[in-house]
Amino acid sequence: MAYAIETKKLTKYYGKARGIVDVDLAVEEGEIFGFIGPNGAGKSTTIRTLLGLIRKSGGSATIFGMDCEKDKVKILSEVGYLPGEVFYYDNMRAIDLLRYSASFYKKDCNKRIAELADALSLDLNKKIEDMSLGNKKKVGIVQGLLHSPKLIILDEPTSGLDPLMQRTFFDLIQRENERGATVLFSSHILGEVQRICDRVAIIKEGRIVDLRSIDDLRKNSYKKVSFTSEKPVANFSLAGASQLLQDGLVTSFLYRGDINALLQTLSGLPLVNADISEPELEEIFLHYYEDQEAAK
Amino acid sequence: MNVYRFEIKRTWAGVAIWTLVICGLLVGLIVGALPAFLESRAAVEDMLAQFPPAFAAAFGMQMDNLFSFGGFYAFGFLYYALFGAIMASGIGLNLFSREKREKCMDFLLTKPRTRSGLFFEKLLAAVTLLLLSNAAFIATSLALYQAYAPAPLLPERALLSASSLLWTELLFLAIGAFVGVFARRVRSVSGASTAIGFAGFLLSALHSLLEEEKLRYITPFQYFHAAKAFSEGGFEANYALTGAVITLVLMIGAYIRYTRADIPAL
Numbered sequence: 009m010a011y012a013i014e015t016k017k018l019t020k021y022y023g024k025a026r027g028i029v030d031v032d033l034a035v036e037e038g039e040i041f042g043f044i045g046p047n048g049a050g051k052s053t054t055i056r057t058l059l060g061l062i063r064k065s066g067g068s069a070t071i072f073g074m075d076c077e078k079d080k081v082k083i084l085s086e087v088g089y090l091p092g093e094v095f096y097y098d099n100m101r102a103i104d105l106l107r108y109s110a111s112f113y114k115k116d117c118n119k120r121i122a123e124l125a126d127a128l129s130l131d132l133n134k135k136i137e138d139m140s141l142g143n144k145k146k147v148g149i150v151q152g153l154l155h156s157p158k159l160i161i162l163d164e165p166t167s168g169l170d171p172l173m174q175r176t177f178f179d180l181i182q183r184e185n186e187r188g189a190t191v192l193f194s195s196h197i198l199g200e201v202q203r204i205c206d207r208v209a210i211i212k213e214g215r216i217v218d219l220r221s222i223d224d225l226r227k228n229s230y231k232k233v234s235f236t237s238e239k240p241v242a243n244f245s246l247a248g249a250s251q252l253l254q255d256g257l258v259t260s261f262l263y264r265g266d267i268n269a270l271l272q273t274l275s276g277l278p279l280v281n282a283d284i285s286e287p288e289l290e291e292i293f294l295h296y297y298e299d300q301e302a303a304k
Numbered sequence: 305m306n307v308y309r310f311e312i313k314r315t316w317a318g319v320a321i322w323t324l325v326i327c328g329l330l331v332g333l334i335v336g337a338l339p340a341f342l343e344s345r346a347a348v349e350d351m352l353a354q355f356p357p358a359f360a361a362a363f364g365m366q367m368d369n370l371f372s373f374g375g376f377y378a379f380g381f382l383y384y385a386l387f388g389a390i391m392a393s394g395i396g397l398n399l400f401s402r403e404k405r406e407k408c409m410d411f412l413l414t415k416p417r418t419r420s421g422l423f424f425e426k427l428l429a430a431v432t433l434l435l436l437s438n439a440a441f442i443a444t445s446l447a448l449y450q451a452y453a454p455a456p457l458l459p460e461r462a463l464l465s466a467s468s469l470l471w472t473e474l475l476f477l478a479i480g481a482f483v484g485v486f487a488r489r490v491r492s493v494s495g496a497s498t499a500i501g502f503a504g505f506l507l508s509a510l511h512s513l514l515e516e517e518k519l520r521y522i523t524p525f526q527y528f529h530a531a532k533a534f535s536e537g538g539f540e541a542n543y544a545l546t547g548a549v550i551t552l553v554l555m556i557g558a559y560i561r562y563t564r565a566d567i568p569a570l
Contacts (some may be wrong), residue, residue, distance in 0.1 A: 056568075057570065062567060082416070097314075097402075097406050
């Protein structure tokens with residue numbers, strides 16, 4: 009299996025402060041790979057090292073088999089980078105910026121620019137500084153994709169986009185992926201990642217703590233359950249429930265296990281209201297990794 | 305060469321304006337002021353006598369250089385150099401901190417181009433602009449020289465003398481580039497370049513005031529001395545070398561920093 013991105017013990021220290029330590033990643037060609045972690049975990053550091061924006065302190069990083077430092081120019085002609093925060097030169101219309109961007113690639117990108125702008129409903133003749141944040145992000149999206157890159161690296165890409173535009177954006181990315189592009193998608197918002205990624209790496213405090221498929225993550229994560237009953241429920245117990253809290257008529261807990269068993273137990277109770285929801289990413293980290301610590 | 309074209313497109317208008325100002329001042333002084341000074345020499349001498357000598361010296365208004373073409377040209381040079389220094393350091397700051405100021409380092413540095421290549425395209429654009437500006441200045445100087453200077457005419461010396469503005473500007477370009485690359489934030493290019501230009505002016509004023517020859521080593525406007533170039537047929541080796549070395553060292557420093565610096569996220 010050819011790897012689009014492969015890092016071995018990739019490390020970056022900012023002076024004495026840790027950026028990332030011994031990061032091992034292997035992103036297969038053609039997959040959509042999620043890279044998640046809390047703020048400050050090292051997602052941006054990893055990506056910026058891959059792109060040559062910062063120099064690594066140790067380890068190795070290759071894209072399409074080429075070394076990220078030595079073959080930077082060759083690599084970057086096939087990479088599209090969509091950063092989280094979008095800034096461009098003052099006093100430029102979108103079309104001018106996009107043409108300038110296209111001039112760095114040895115391809116004719118005019119058709120692609122028009123297609124992408126159309127798909128995103130972007131007015132190319134407007135000055136970028138006069139655009140709303142959402143439209144600026146659209147310029148960023150077109151800028152990252154106009155040269156039909158083989159690898160697309162997204163860093164918190166949908167912040168600032170309304171839900172409809174987010175959907176359009178994910179559709180775009182999915183189509184690029186179907187066209188054969190590999191996607192590395194970095195985010196701290198689990199919802200985004202869950203939508204389109206095949207596999208996910210979880211990074212925390214500079215180290216990769218886990219690497220698994222999305223389905224796996226979902227299956228093994230907790231559900232938050234809370235219900236209100238007609239009468240106080242004494243001696244409530246259920247295998248797989250933890251952090252049980254009872255406050256008068258309201259019972260809440262975290263559940264991990266077969267959803268059918270949960271529903272069967274609940275259906276046996278006189279309920280007024282019930283609420284079963286997905287936990288936040290932070291909560292998954294806290295509980296999942298507390299578990300790991302406890303298991304040790 | 306798309307970066308080269310981009311930088312030129314974004315910078316040429318400002319350079320054109322400065323060039324007009326410098327050449328305008330040149331023409332104004334030689335065609336306007338010099339004849340007037342020559343005609344009413346006594347009146348000018350009286351006026352000068354009233355300035356405190358230190359003040360007059362700081363502004364280059366010394367008796368011997370106000371009543372001949374050569375001297376007047378040299379007197380004016382202090383001011384052409386001031387504007388030239390502001391313009392050139394502004395170009396350096398502008399081009400080499402553009403992406404940093406407009407927060408689009410990520411945009412440019414993730415393009416398939418080496419940082420080295422980017423640096424040299426920007427440098428080439430800067431030098432092109434300076435060459436064009438100085439072509440105008442030298443042409444104007446030579447034309448005025450042919451028209452107003454007393455015989456015997458030595459056009460090669462006039463050319464060398466006029467070129468001193470170019471060498472001085474290259475030094476200030478290097479200063480601007482160095483500051484642009486190393487400064488964490490460049491809030492105002494015009495503010496910073498004006499400060500740099502005036503710093504150069506003040507150093508010259510200090511030298512004129514104290515009349516200490518050694519101070520010339522820290523007087524950037526006088527490394528490539530226009531008047532001496534004319535009278536002696538060449539620049540003074542030690543000062544010119546000082547200027548050249550400083551220019552090179554600053555440029556190399558800027559290059560190393562530009563190609564090696566980590567670019568953190570915004």
